[in-house]
Amino acid sequence: MGLFQELKDRGLIAQVTNEEMIRDMIDHGKATFYIGFDPTADSLHVGHFMALCLMKRLQMAGNKPIALIGGGTGMVGDPSGRTDMRSMMTPEIIQHNCDCFKKQMERFIEFGEGKAQMVNNADWLMDLNYVELLREVGACFSVNNMLRAECYKQRMEKGLSFLEFNYMIMQSYDFYYLFQHYGCNMQFGGNDQWSNMLGGTELIRRKLGKDAHAMTITLLLNSEGKKMGKTAAGAVWLDPNKTSxxxxxxxxxxxxxxxxxxxxxxxxxxxxxxxxxxxxxxxxxxxxxxxxxxxxxxxxxxxxxxxxxxxxxxxxxxVGGVSSENMPTTQLEDEEFSNNQIGVLTLLVKCGLAGSNGEARKLVLGGGVSLNNEKVSDPKQMLDKSTFMDECIIKKGKKTFHKVTL
Structure with missing residues (x-):
């Protein structure tokens, strides 16, 4: 069985533009493909897992991955699947996040000469001349067609800024640029990116001719993959310092x-x-x-x-006995106590069991927190320093345990 068929059997392929050609390229290691990652945090999370595993599978079969970091498009914000406008990030924060991404991606794919590459679209998008972009790229896009794209429909009622409206053009330009400068002949993305991806394929065809071999494949991310991402965002990260x-x-x-x-x-x-x-x-x-x-x-x-x-x-x-061996542990420092006390909400956030005081409060009020097998019911409860002199175990829900020490 070829790799393309295996990807279909695993439920990873949702849509393609030319199945016969794509199958041949993937099965024979002839694809140089890219997948984009928005640098909105300093760690990847489980919602990125499907894309990372796909890159690994394809590289193992001889294909060449390009991990495209959206340092340029991150300055604009992707309207896909959003109901609000994304906050702006500084170039320094974006670069820091890119560096963190590469370290984590190295667990999945091998970078180097003739192997995987990481590129940042800020390297070409930030230098574009606005008038030249309008003439070279803007003329290839129909506003009517763009407004019919699902990624824009979701924002029309609440208001779609002109800034975000440019996202499709910028993403399409990415594929056009990678095709010309990196030999990239294939792009992957989630179902919510389909319109943007087709825009890139169409731009290549219109600028370079219909014989240009630019392919698109969409992963089945809207259901299983996106669900994992939404559940995990802010909670289940690949960085062990964020999620043990x-x-x-x-x-x-x-x-x-x-x-x-x-x-x-x-x-x-x-x-x-x-x-x-x-x-x-x-x-x-x-x-x-x-x-x-x-x-x-x-x-x-x-x-x-x-x-x-x-x-x-x-x-x-x-099996019933809570063993603290190998249990994730948080060590509290003296300065984290005020008058030898620490609030239970602060403790939950400190241990990574809640992303904020508000989330911690909901856990407590919902009866989801125990301390040394005693239910915590008051979100204002203060814990004495002496509580942590011996082994202290926090239980969240039915199966999450965390040890706290001094």
Whole structure:
């Protein structure tokens, strides 16, 4: 079975522009493809997983990935799937985020001469002359067609700024530029990017002729992939300083029964024959499937040692006795206490169990927080420093445990 067929069997391909040609290019390692990443944070999160795994699969088959960091388009903001305007970032913050991305991507793909490349579209977009862009690129786009694109429809009622309206032109120009300067002949993206991607293919055709081989493939990201991203944004990061390997493991261990086999199929590198054998698993077997999913992905991101630790810790907790060994731990410093006390909401945020005081308050009021097996019901509760002299275990929900020490 060729790679393209495997991608289809794994549920990764939603739409293509020329299946026969794309199949030939991917199966024979002739694709130089790009996937774009917005540098809106200093870490990738699990919503990026599908794209990262796809890049790895394609590179293993001899194709060449280009990781395009949207340093230029990040100055504008993508209207796709948004109801508000994205805040602006400084060039320094964008560059810092790009550097962090590359370190994490190196877990998935190999960079170097003749291998994967990372490029930043700020390198060409920031130097564009506005009038020249209008004449060279703007003339190739129909405003009527652009307004029919789903990514713009979602913003029309609340107000679409002219700044954001330019996003499609800028993304299309990216493919045009990469095609000319990097030999990029294929682009991948989510369903919400389809209009922008077709814009890039059409721009190449109109500027360079209909024989230019510019292909587009859309990943099935709107459902499974986007759902993972929305659940994870701000919470489940690939950076171990933001989400510990244990919490990362637990995120995948706790996926819904209906999603576990989809995730295994789309995100792991287990052979398809093995995955097909799991299709009829149910009941206790699904718990085993979740362990497999969590272990495979934790090993991919954090390495075998951390995956083993997370698995051992999870099993200790699962069988009833809460073992603190290998449990994610936060160490409190003296300066974090005021009058030898710390608020429970501050503690939850400090431990990474909540993204903000507001989120922490909802957890407490919802009965989702225990401290040393005692339910915390008052969001204003203050904890004495002496609480942490011995081992202190915070429990969030039913399965997330965290140790706090001094």
């Amino acid at each position: 390997p244990y919490d990362f493991f637990q995120y995948w261990r706790n996926v819904d029964d209906a999603d576990v086999l989809k995730c295994i199929r789309m995100l792991t590198f287990l052979p398809m024959d093995q995955i097909r054998d799991m299709d009829n698993w149910e009941g206790a077997q699904l718990n085993r499937a979740k362990e497999i999913l969590a272990y495979e992905l934790t090993e991919l991101v954090h390495g075998k040692e951390e995956a083993d630790k997370a698995m051992d810790a999870a099993k200790s907790i699962f």
